[in-house]
Amino acid sequence: xxxxxxxxxxxxxxxxxxxxxxxxxxxxxxxxxxxxxxxxxxxxxxxxxxxxxxxxxxxxxxxxxxxxxxxxxxxxxxxxxxxxxxxxxxxxxxxxxxxxxxxxxxxxxxxxxxxxxxxxxxxxxxxxxxxxxxxxxxxxxxxxxxxxxxxxxxxxxxxxxxxxxxxxxxxxxxxxxxxxxxxxxxxxxxxxxxxxxxxxxxxxxxxxxxxxxxxxxxxxxxxxxxxxxxxxxxxxxxxxxxxxxxxxxxxxxxxxxxxxxxxxxxxxxxxxxxxxxxxxxxxxxxxxxxxxxxxxxxxxxxxxx
Amino acid sequence: xxxxxxxxxxxxxxxxxxxxxxxxxxxxxxxxxxxxxxxxxxxxxxxxxxxxxxxxxxxxxxxxxxxxxxxxxxxxxxxxxxxxxxxxxxxxxxxxxxxxxxxxxxxxxxxxxxxxxxxxxxxxxxxxxxxxxxxxxxxxxxxxxxxxxxxxxxxxxxxxxxxxxxxxxxxxxxxxxxxxxxxxxxxxxxxxxxxxxxxxxxxxxxxxxxxxxxxxxxxxxxxxxxxxxxxxxxxxxxxxxxxxxxxxxxxxxxxxxxxxxxxxxxxxxxxxxxxxxxx
Numbered sequence: 021x022x023x024x025x026x027x028x029x030x031x032x033x034x035x036x037x038x039x040x041x042x043x044x045x046x047x048x049x050x051x052x053x054x055x056x057x058x059x060x061x062x063x064x065x066x067x068x069x070x071x072x073x074x075x076x077x078x079x080x081x082x083x084x085x086x087x088x089x090x091x092x093x094x095x096x097x098x099x100x101x102x103x104x105x106x107x108x109x110x111x112x113x114x115x116x117x118x119x120x121x122x123x124x125x126x127x128x129x130x131x132x133x134x135x136x137x138x139x140x141x142x143x144x145x146x147x148x149x150x151x152x153x154x155x156x157x158x159x160x161x162x163x164x165x166x167x168x169x170x171x172x173x174x175x176x177x178x179x180x181x182x183x184x185x186x187x188x189x190x191x192x193x194x195x196x197x198x199x200x201x202x203x204x205x206x207x208x209x210x211x212x213x214x215x216x217x218x219x220x221x222x223x224x225x226x227x228x229x230x231x232x233x234x235x236x237x238x239x240x241x242x243x244x245x246x247x248x249x250x251x252x253x254x255x256x257x258x259x260x261x262x263x264x265x266x267x268x269x270x271x272x273x274x275x276x277x278x279x280x281x282x283x284x285x286x287x288x289x290x291x292x293x294x295x296x297x298x299x300x301x302x303x304x305x306x307x308x309x310x311x312x313x314x315x316x317x318x319x320x321x322x323x324x325x
Numbered sequence: 326x327x328x329x330x331x332x333x334x335x336x337x338x339x340x341x342x343x344x345x346x347x348x349x350x351x352x353x354x355x356x357x358x359x360x361x362x363x364x365x366x367x368x369x370x371x372x373x374x375x376x377x378x379x380x381x382x383x384x385x386x387x388x389x390x391x392x393x394x395x396x397x398x399x400x401x402x403x404x405x406x407x408x409x410x411x412x413x414x415x416x417x418x419x420x421x422x423x424x425x426x427x428x429x430x431x432x433x434x435x436x437x438x439x440x441x442x443x444x445x446x447x448x449x450x451x452x453x454x455x456x457x458x459x460x461x462x463x464x465x466x467x468x469x470x471x472x473x474x475x476x477x478x479x480x481x482x483x484x485x486x487x488x489x490x491x492x493x494x495x496x497x498x499x500x501x502x503x504x505x506x507x508x509x510x511x512x513x514x515x516x517x518x519x520x521x522x523x524x525x526x527x528x529x530x531x532x533x534x535x536x537x538x539x540x541x542x543x544x545x546x547x548x549x550x551x552x553x554x555x556x557x558x559x560x561x562x563x564x565x566x567x568x569x570x571x572x573x574x575x576x577x578x579x580x581x582x583x584x585x586x587x588x589x590x591x592x593x594x595x596x597x598x599x600x601x602x603x604x
Contacts, residue, residue, distance in 0.1 A: 030508040031423050035435065038420035038479050041412070045454065045476035046442055052453030112346060115339045123340075129591050130347045133354065136587045138537035140559045141579055144572065145353040154569075156356060156372050190349070222335075243444075251446045254539045258559060274448070281452055282544070295452045302449045309444050 054302065056295035066292075073296040087297070089268055090276040091304075093181055097272060098249040100185035101192075102242060108189070109196025110238070114226055116197070117204040128201070132194035139191075143258030146187045150174055174259060177269035184270055188255055192248075196241045203237035204230060236320050243312045250305050253278060273301050354580060361385055361573040368569055385574030389561070392571070394549070395578060398557030405467050405553060406535050409474035413531050414524055416475070417482030422512050424483065425490040426498070436487070442480030447473065448540055458545055465548040473541050478531040485530075489523035490516060529590045536583060554579060 057073055059066040077083050112131060116124050134142065149156045150173055158170040173183040207230060215221075215229045253274030256264050262284050264271035279287065281294025359375055360368050367380030374380070389395060424436050447454075454473065455464075463469040493516055501511045517524075542556040552560070558579045565571045 028427065028429070031427050031429055033509075034419040034423035034512070038416040038439065038483060039435075041416060041472065042439060042442065042476050042479050045457075045472050046447050046450060049450035049453035049457060050445065050447075052456070053450045056452055108346075112343070115343055118336075118339055121336070121339060127343045127347055129588070131343075131350045132591070133584070133587070134350055136533050136537075136583050137354070137580060138555045138558075138583070139539055140537075140555050140562070141357075141576055144562055144576055145357055148572075149353055149356065154369065154372060159372070193350075247444060247446060251448050253448070254537075257539065277451075278540075291452050291456070298449045298452060302445070305445065305449075 050302075053295045053298050056292055057299040060292050073292060074300070077293070077296050077300065083293075086268070086271070086276060087300075090271045090273050093270065094250055094252075094272045096181060097185045097188070097252065098246060100182055101189055101245055101249055104186065105189045105193055105245065106196055106238065106241065109193055109241070110200050110231075110234075112193070112197045113200035113204055114230070116201050128198070131197060134191045135194035137191070139254035139258050142187065142191050143255055146190075147174060147259055150183070175266060177266045180260065180266060181270045184255060184259060187259075188249075188252070191255075192245075195244070196238075199237050199241055200234055203234040207233050236317075239312065239316055239320055243309060246308050246312075247305055250301060250308070273297065273304075277301065357573055357576050357580065361570075361577040365570055368573070382570070385568075385570030385572075386578075388565075388568065388571040389574045389578060392561075392565075394552075395554070395557065395561075395575070397550070398552050398554040399582070401467060401551055402536060402554040405470045405474065406532060408467075408471045409478060409535055410528055410532055412471070412475040413478035413482050414528060417479050417527065418486050418517060418520070418524065419512070420479070421483045421486035421490055422516060425487040426516075436483075439480055439483045442477070443484060447477045451540070451544060455544060463545075465546050465551050467546065467551055469545045470541055470551075470553070473545065474531075474535045474538070478535065482527045482531060485527050486520060486523055489520045493519050525590065529587075532586070533583075554582075 058068060058070060060069045060073065061067070077087050115121070116128060148154055152158060152170075152172045152175075158167060161167050161170050171179060173179045211229065211233075212225070215225050220228055251274055252272055256270050256272055256275050257278070260266075260270050262275060262279055264275045277294055277297045280297055281289055281291060283289030356372065360372060362383060362385075363376045363380045364382035364384070367374070367376070367382075371380070420439065424432060424439075458464050458469045463472075497515060498511050501515050506514065537555055538553075539555050539559060542551075542553045546552070547556065558575050561575055562572050565575075
């Protein structure tokens with residue numbers, strides 16, 4: 021069958037467009053960026069400097085403070101996303117998948133709507149709602165007698181990052197909900213019936229039967245969240261601007277990369293340092309993905325039905 | 326059987342939680358939409374009230390349509406999104422077909438190579454992408470964006486579509502071969518129509534990040550003539566921060582197209598996910 025013709029050109033024809041575009045626009049620039057991080061440009065002439073840029077990034081007081089700040093913020097951003105988004109997503113999916121629930125399609129569609137909105141909309145909507153000027157949030161809190169709790173959350177260095185992380189959760193909750201929902205639907209009826217025969221119902225059925233079966237999906241969602249969070253940029257840019265205020269308290273690696281690469285206000289853009297930061301992000305994401313693939317995914321038991 | 330699993334109090338509790346979360350999800354969108362058609366005074370005095378005969382005012386929309394180039398932004402966004410989607414779907418389906426249909430040396434390796442892009446975001450290559458676009462004279466053209474988004478969308482498209490193409494019956498394809506159809510005709514005439522639902526799923530998944538992206542329009546095509554709707558509304562809102570009517574109206578204008586597209590495709594999206602395309 022396979023060896024009817026000596027050269028099967030059609031395979032090449034089918035593969036070529038995708039492979040060419042993908043290689044030229046994604047893979048080559050990716051490695052080009054990694055390469056650029058080893059050079060510095062003096063008067064438009066690139067010089068090879070080895071790992072000097074990374075030394076600057078990690079130890080020069082001017083750079084390292086910003087870098088560690090952005091990295092730390094990025095971790096906190098990821099932690100809040102994981103800790104809030106996944107439990108709520110799993111909970112909603114579990115409720116949605118309960119048998120004979122009316123209006124399930126409506127809930128699913130509605131809860132997914134924030135995910136389709138652009139960052140520009142999401143950022144400004146929440147800026148308006150949380151604004152002390154317009155004051156939907158303070159008025160609503162006042163209505164339940166909690167006005168004293170209100171603070172200009174986006175404007176205070178202590179709260180801004182957590183607030184933005186929660187906005188990000190609000191925006192992307194639809195993704196874990198949908199994927200977990202799909203995973204829950206693939207659990208065969210016989211497994212659930214067998215559990216019921218043994219008297220396992222309700223909450224204990226969820227914890228003992230369903231949760232172990234959807235763990236692989238939760239793992240995939242976690243790694244997608246990790247990759248998404250560590251190159252997040254848009255939401256910060258829209259709500260706080262490229263300077264990631266107040267006082268860099270919401271600076272993530274993405275905004276740091278943007279400022280370094282393009283320059284902002286008094287700071288000139290520096291492609292080589294930008295490439296260095298991008299390489300650092302590449303390394304972090306790669307380590308995270310490998311830890312997941314080799315450390316966690318292999319231990320997750322998959323059940324074949 | 327189902328009787329044992331559903332009790333009235335539990336159903337009511339489930340609905341209560343879901344309704345509460347639906348309100349959280351929709352409330353901000355709702356606030357924007359109702360306030361965009363209210364007068365300035367009503368926006369500030371009663372932000373949560375529905376627009377009535379006294380407070381109804383379209384001043385925000387008229388400002389936006391006169392001041393901003395929203396029609397052009399919209400057109401740019403449409404061109405970029407539709408062209409990238411078409412390329413992602415066509416090239417993705419072709420590659421997926423090659424990977425799932427033929428056994429050749431390097432098949433698995435090629436699959437892994439193409440799947441790499443699912444985990445590594447294309448943004449990290451931005452520095453070199455910009456240099457390349459500058460060298461090729463493509464800065465501030467829509468073509469630059471189309472190329473980038475095509476590359477960005479391909480990995481997931483190939484991955485999902487090849488899973489689906491494995492399910493197309495081999496007998497059907499072999500019958501086509503016996504009838505003398507070329508491999509190209511088998512792909513375009515037999516296989517493509519059969520994987521149409523999967524193509525719709527991929528389309529929706531790829532469309533959302535392309536339409537909403539701010540990073541690449543900001544870097545590769547920030548000129549007035551090539552601004553996308555997302556970048557255009559970002560800049561516009563930045564300039565009109567104090568004109569609340571205009572801000573709210575432009576937000577509504579930016580929400581509506583995606584919302585309409587989503588509602589049209591949502592059934593397909595859910596079917597695609599639950600069919601197990603993404604697991």
